[in-house]
Amino acid sequence: MDSPTDAGNPLIHGLEDRPPAAAAAIAAFQQVLAMAVGTVTPPLLLAGSLGFKPEETGRLVSVALLASALGTFLQVRRRGILGSGLLSVTGTSFSFVGPLQEAFKLGGFALMTTAGLVAAPIQAVLAPFLPHLRRVLSPVVTGVVVLLIGLSLIPTAMFSVGARLGTHPVSVSAGVAALVIAVSVACQVAGPRWLRLGAILAGILAGCVACMALGAVKSPDTAGLPWIRCPQALPWGFDLRLRSLVPFLFIYVVSLLEAMGDMTATARLSGVPTHGADFWNRLRGGVLADSLTSVASGLFGGLPNTTYAQNNSVIQVTGVASRRVGYWMAGFLAVAGLFPVVSAWITVLPGPVLGGLALMLFGMVAAAGLRLVAASGLDARSMIVVGVSLGVGLGLAAAPEVTASFPGVLRSLFESPISGGGVTAILLGLVLPGRAPETPSKSGEPLS
Numbered sequence: 001m002d003s004p005t006d007a008g009n010p011l012i013h014g015l016e017d018r019p020p021a022a023a024a025a026i027a028a029f030q031q032v033l034a035m036a037v038g039t040v041t042p043p044l045l046l047a048g049s050l051g052f053k054p055e056e057t058g059r060l061v062s063v064a065l066l067a068s069a070l071g072t073f074l075q076v077r078r079r080g081i082l083g084s085g086l087l088s089v090t091g092t093s094f095s096f097v098g099p100l101q102e103a104f105k106l107g108g109f110a111l112m113t114t115a116g117l118v119a120a121p122i123q124a125v126l127a128p129f130l131p132h133l134r135r136v137l138s139p140v141v142t143g144v145v146v147l148l149i150g151l152s153l154i155p156t157a158m159f160s161v162g163a164r165l166g167t168h169p170v171s172v173s174a175g176v177a178a179l180v181i182a183v184s185v186a187c188q189v190a191g192p193r194w195l196r197l198g199a200i201l202a203g204i205l206a207g208c209v210a211c212m213a214l215g216a217v218k219s220p221d222t223a224g225l226p227w228i229r230c231p232q233a234l235p236w237g238f239d240l241r242l243r244s245l246v247p248f249l250f251i252y253v254v255s256l257l258e259a260m261g262d263m264t265a266t267a268r269l270s271g272v273p274t275h276g277a278d279f280w281n282r283l284r285g286g287v288l289a290d291s292l293t294s295v296a297s298g299l300f301g302g303l304p305n306t307t308y309a310q311n312n313s314v315i316q317v318t319g320v321a322s323r324r325v326g327y328w329m330a331g332f333l334a335v336a337g338l339f340p341v342v343s344a345w346i347t348v349l350p351g352p353v354l355g356g357l358a359l360m361l362f363g364m365v366a367a368a369g370l371r372l373v374a375a376s377g378l379d380a381r382s383m384i385v386v387g388v389s390l391g392v393g394l395g396l397a398a399a400p401e402v403t404a405s406f407p408g409v410l411r412s413l414f415e416s417p418i419s420g421g422g423v424t425a426i427l428l429g430l431v432l433p434g435r436a437p438e439t440p441s442k443s444g445e446p447l448s
Contacts, residue, residue, distance in 0.1 A: 012196060012319035015086065015270040019322050027320040028328030030200040031089060034310045034361055036336065039068050039091035042303060046097065050104055058340055062229045063302030064092045065337030069330045071293035071305050075286060076326030084286030084307075086266045087315065087323045090293055093255055093306040094153070095418050099247040100303060109236035109301070111244055117298025118240055119248035123256050123291035127284045130260070140382045141425040142261030143372030144389045145418060149258065149309055150366025151394065152417040157358035163351025165216035172214065177356030180207040184360060188317050199317045200357065207353035220344035229340050231300040247413070252294075252304070254419045257426075259290050259307040265368045266312055270321040313364035385428045393421020 013019045019027065043060035046052065052060070071090030078085030096116065103112040130137070161177040162170050184203030187195040195202075211217045263286045267274050272282075286307060293305045315321050336342045373386055396403050397417040406414060414420035 011271065011321050013322040013325075015272060015321050015323055017322045018324055019320065023320070024322070024325050024328050026198060026201065027314075027318055027322075027325045028332060030198070030318060031087075031311055031314050031325065031329050032332045032336075033204060034200060034314050034357065035068070035089055035091050035308050036065070036333070038094075038308065038310060038358075039064050042092045042094055042097055042100075046100060046104070046303075049101060056109070058225070059229065059235065059301060060303065062337045062340060063231060063297060063300050065333050066231060066300070067092070067293055067297035067302050067305050069333035069337060070296055071289060071307075072326050072333065073330040074289040074293065075307070076323040076330075078282075078285055078323075081281075081288060082285055082292070083289050084263050084266075084282045085323060086263060086270060086272070086282065086286070087311060087321050087326055088263055088266055088286055088307050089311045089326065089329060090290060090305045091308045092303050095251050095255055095258070095306070095416055096248070096304045098415055099244070099251060102247070103244040106244060107239045107241060110239035111241060113236055113298050113301050113303070114238050114240050115244045115248045116302075116304040117295060119245055119252050120291050120294035120298060120304065122249050122252045123287050123294075126253070126256060127287040127291070130283050130287065131280045136426055136429060137257055137260055138429055139264075139372055139376040140385050141422070141429055142257060142264060143369050143375075144386055144393075144425045145254070145258050145369070145422045146261040146265065146309060146372055147366050147369025148390070148393050148418045148421045150362050150364075150369060151390075152397065153362040154359065154366070157355050157362050160351040160355025161359060163355065165211060165214055165350065165352065168214055168216070173352040173355075176207050176210050176214075176350070176352040177359065179210055180204065180353055180356030181360050183207075184317065184357070196317070196319050200314060204349070204353055204357060207356060208350065211350040211353065216350055220341075222341050222344055225340040225344065227341075228338055230338070233299055235301040248304070250413050250423075251416075251419055254413075254422045255290070255304070255306045256287055257422055258309075258418065259287060261369070261372060262307045262309045262312065265309070265372065266315070266321075269312055269315045309365045309368065310361050312368055313361040316364060381432055381434045384432060385425055388428060389421045389425040392424040393417035396420050 040061045043057060043064055047057040068089070068091045074083050075086065075088040075090065077083050100112050103115050161174055163173055164170060165173050165176065180203040183206040184199045187199035187202050208217065260283055263283055264274055267279065267282065273279055290306055297303060297305050376382070394417050396414050397420065400415060403411050403415045413423055
């Protein structure tokens with residue numbers, strides 16, 4: 001039966017529905033397409049900036065996909081105190097790229113992965129106290145963080161939109177990206193269920209067909225790749241230094257904040273109450289799942305993970321919020337991680353195709369942040385928190401020469417717009433007079 005989303009659009013498959021296998025597989029494939037590129041991008045960015053060898057990059061990408069499979073499985077399964085029971089997906093966190101680079105320069109792969117591994121349990125330590133942190137982690141704060149996630153990622157999407165397709169001018173690339181968006185939006189608003197289910201996939205296929213017609217689709221170089229790559233415990237060794245550990249601890253706390261905002265948005269879109277004991281148990285379970293996933297990722301030589309916001313946009317577009325789709329996602333991601341040839345194909349989708357998809361989804365993430373902020377009403381106090389936090393987060397990110405003079409820990413916090421704006425929002429929420437309003441439920445009741 002159809003269920004209403006928070007936005008008023010009917011869900012085709014609600015949280016506990018059991019979609020037909022074909023519908024679940026299509027929805028899961030679209031979710032994977034929406035987040036897989038984001039999952040492998042941080043290791044690819046690190047590889048480009050730090051000069052990793054191809055086999056080192058390949059191992060990081062494989063572990064990133066396997067960690068996403070594990071995290072998604074834990075989230076949707078929800079057994080005992082572990083997992084949110086929502087269609088929440090996890091992936092490599094962009095927030096850690098700066099500290100990861102610094103750790104690598106200081107101690108190589110061993111220090112880079114060990115810092116993420118050792119710091120990850122801080123989320124599990126904080127998880128039981130989430131209901132007592134409501135004033136700190138208010139709807140305004142979570143909304144600011146989600147808004148900054150979308151705003152900070154939009155420029156990244158535009159770089160992909162402008163990627164050249166062979167000898168064709170950039171205007172052609174922009175046209176392909178516009179085609180992806182147009183087809184996805186048209187399918188979303190057309191009405192029939194099968195079109196909504198395939199909206200994102202249709203946009204990607206349309207973009208790929210256009211790129212093929214332009215002669216701009218290349219096959220990946222799979223020569224020399226192993227048939228299967230199994231994870232190995234501590235493949236880089238173990239190295240721990242306090243100088244690198246402290247920034248990771250801070251950003252894991254901010255990552256917890258992001259995850260809470262993402263899961264709250266997912267709950268709203270899924271028609272789940274965002275108040276009461278069960279809701280807080282979902283948040284605690286989701287944070288615990290994120291913590292365990294990051295521990296497992298670090299143990300096998302990977303990077304920190306967090307709950308992603310992109311899947312909320314996919315739920316809005318497709319109308320599918322069934323958590324059982326997550327099992328299909330975990331399977332697809334595990335296959336991509338175990339078989340290097342599969343993961344290689346993920347990384348060669350044309351840039352304008354991925355850019356068009358990312359531009360639409362990241363914009364919808366920012367819109368979800370605005371909705372979270374507006375949910376509690378924008379009084380004068382909230383306006384100050386939002387305005388100053390956005391100014392600090394985006395302003396310092398645009399002027400790296402300012403943060404370059406900060407001490408190491410502060411530089412790690414404020415050079416990222418997400419962490420810088422999030423920390424500013426937390427501090428303002430604590431020091432400004434007055435009490436931040438609780439997140440209202442659909443019925444108007446506060447969180448309890």
